[in-house]
Amino acid sequence: MPKDIPVSNGNLLFNFDSDYRIRDVYFPLIGQENHSKGHPFRFGVWVDGRFSWIGSEWKRDLRYHDDSLVTDVFLKSDVLCLELRCSDAVDLDLNVYIKKVEVTNLEGKDRQVRLFFTHDFHLYGNDIGDTAYFDPRTRSIIHYKANRYFLINCSGAEKGGVEHYACGIKGMEGQQGTWKDAEDGELSGHPVAWGSADSTIGIRLHVPPGGRATAFYWVAAGTGYHEVAQLNQAVLEKTPTELINQTSDYWTAWAQKEPRYFGDLPKTVTDIFNRSLLVLRTQIDNRGAIIAANDSDIVRFGQDTYSYMWGRDGAFVAAALAKAGYLNVCRKFFDFSAQVLSEEGYLFQHYNPDGSLASNWHSWLVDGEEVLPIQEDSTALVLWALWIHYQCSRDVEFIRPLYKKLIQKSADFLLAHRDSETLLPIPSFDLWEERYGVHSFTVAAVIAGLRAAANFARLFQDTSLAETYDTAAGQMKQGLTEHLYHTGLKRYARSGYRKGNGYELDEVIDVSLLGLITLGVFSPQDPRMIETMKAIRQQLWLNTPVGGCARYQDDVYQRPGDSPENIPGNPWFISTLWLGECFIARAENLQELHEALPYLEWCAKNALPSGVLAEQVHPANGCPLSVSPLTWSHSAYVWAVLQYTEKFNSLQKRG
Structure with a gap:
């Protein structure tokens, strides 16, 4: 199920699916530690003795406000005769997610509408040893484990703070969770649960005939109790409305700058x-990692995710943002790349947002021979993107510390990682991460990377090195035509496999050409x-x-x-x-x-x-x-x- 409307501030990311359920909660790194593990946080409505979870029986339109990262969600139930207009945001400065719900009564009588929000946390990505409890000091529900705390609070027609709640156990001995408790419109008030813990809170609104009522709901994320308690107090003092408005105004200015x-x-x-x-x-992520995707549904296809930093994906993002005028956003990406670069000057397949090495499905052995488990295009494309960044910024001071530890180090690897006879790159895995060989796209990326390195060398008056990189790029371009052009098909081949004095060509047509x-x-x-x-x-x-x-x-x-x-x-x-x-x-x-x-x-x-x-x-x-x-x-x-x-x-x- 696609994630339609992500909201984030670079530390805290909430993903919603097409049924408008929270499905992913990342903190404190974007893409690392999914505290929901993809399990849905349900949003339900009770009125006139009838209950409905937001989903397929509701008309749903999930969008954002124009030029903003504040959502504009419209929900309608003909059965319940209700319309809901919702806004979701993650505050820019506070690690707090905020939801505004405006309920419209489509009937000509007074009605009490009850909103229910469930929380199926799996802190640190598992449901062992979690605690959920009602905190009377902040009148909130808190989920915590070790150094991860999530405080849930709300305001509505009643005085601020959680008045209706239940903490319980889910997924054990047939226990479905407190979301089931909500379906009669009442919650048990059970104040604590541990182990595989979940919780639900309720908000009661009085909605006049044809009229409206508004509720707010928020989740503060932190590493300890006092941190989330202070965040909660900040929301109460600044008000959820003001925080949503400030967030919307900022993103509008950002998008229109x-x-x-x-x-x-x-x-x-x-x-x-x-x-x-x-x-x-x-x-x-605010620390530099550009994540490929944070959609947890992909896990079911192999028990792995896209929540990693690929050099290739990150380079394309950094180049596009630089061209669009968003230079500061990606500066830390290049610092991140320099930090994780191997001693030999190459990037591995991908990295976790904290810079540690991520899972890698490339083998160190191919046909019994030791190889590097890398896609060489990733290393090269970072150099290509960095030159685009420099062309747009002309910031020599930013580039200077990267010259030796990223640019020259990577380019020297590209230079050394060549076939001594054909002068093409030696085999690596392709950009689709499926085949091991010499790939036309990889060669193109290495040429682009070497040209970028030559440009940087000239910038710093390193003339001899610039000539070396340029010469190698020219030799590779010539090698492309000599070895990877298919004369019979009258087009380039996507890959070549070393055989005798040349390459056996892969005739499959590939868009990467x-x-x-x-x-x-x-x-x-x-x-x-x-x-x-x-x-x-x-x-x-x-x-x-x-x-x-x-x-x-x-x-x-x-x-x-x-x-x-x-x-x-x-x-x-x-x-x-x-x-x-x-x-x-x-x-x-x-x-x-x-x-x-x-x-x-x-x-x-x-x-x-x-x-x-x-x-x-x-x-x-x-x-x-x-x-x-x-x-x-x-x-x-x-x-x-x-x-x-x-x-x-x-x-x-x-x-």
Whole structure:
């Protein structure tokens, strides 16, 4: 189930699913320690003796307020004759999540409406040794274990503080949890539970005929009792309304800080641009890690997540944000990359948000030979992104401490990690993390990384080293043409496997070949790239009502059982955007530039109503698949829109 509306401040992240249930609670690092473990926190309503959990029987519209990370959620129950308008936010400065609920009575009589909120915490990611209790000092419910505390409080028609509550046990000996206790409209008042503990609180509102009533609910996160108690007091003093308004005002200023001219792009496309910037910010930890995705539902496909920092994904996000004018957001990402870089100068597959090494499914042995379990493109792309960051900032002082420990160290690894005969990179795992070999995309990334390192070397008057890096990049470009171009297919091959004096070529068509254009290795007017691009468009575009571009032929990752026959794979946002980006790059007039519009419009059409982009969509019905949101999808969208407007402006001047 997609996560439609994440809210975050860089320390505390709450994810909601499409039923408007809290499903993920990350603290104090974005992407590390999911304190719900993906279990739903239910939101229910009782009125006139009837109870309903928010879900499929409610009409639901989950969006954000324009240019804001405060949600705008509309809920309606024809059965209960109620409408709810909700706003959710995580405060900028306080590690507090706040919800406002405005209840509208659609009947012509006075009614008491009871709101219920359940909490299925799994602190530190497990449900062993948790405690939930009613705290009379703060009149709140507190869940805690070791150094993780969550305080839950509310205000409504009654005096502030929790008046109706139950603490209980779930998942043991048939006990379902306190959410079941709520369904009769009453809570037991049980004050404490431990072990596999959960809790529910209730808020009672008097709503006049055709009138409205408002309630507030908040969750403070901290590492000890006094911290969450102080946060709770701050909410009471500043008021939830003021905190929500301040948060909304800040994000509006943040999203609108750069003057934007989008050329002739339609509003359906430009609306997703600012939303993408804001969604990207929710997935970035304040200490520097740019997380690929924080959707816990992916765990069921292999007991692992996307809540890691990949150098590749982070580089694409950092480059897009730099181009968009958000330079400060990603400075710590480059510091993070320098910190986790190995002594030899490479990045491993991915890292936890605290900088520790994450799970790695790349082997140290291939065909009995010891290899590095890395994707070399990740190391190279960080250098490529850092040069883009410098071009946008011209901040030499920021770059200087990174020159030796990140730039030169990484570039020297790229230089050494080459085949002594072909001068192409020695094998590594591909960007899709599936194949071990020499991949065209990886070669393109290494060329881009070496060119970036050469630029930095020239910046610091290191002329000899700049020439060394430039020479190696040129040799790799020549090696691409000599060894990875398929003369029979008249296009580049996605991969090569060392055999004799050359390489055995992989003939499977792969959208990653477009990296040869998007990373600046070859001109989009190069006849060989024209043929490569044509083959990708013909063979990877889905001839279905949904459309979109797949990654490669016979891609089975996350393919649904009800997929149409004879499709190459599911459509991905990044694949579709890369195609559009190549049309932008090769456009020499406005008419040609407009050939890129359908690719941007496809992404806007297949976004969730909130503007969130998943990794993939269902090939038959367009529903989101895999994780949602995916930062790579949003960064590719931001980048493509910026490329379009830049090309539009240059063509306008030329015309």
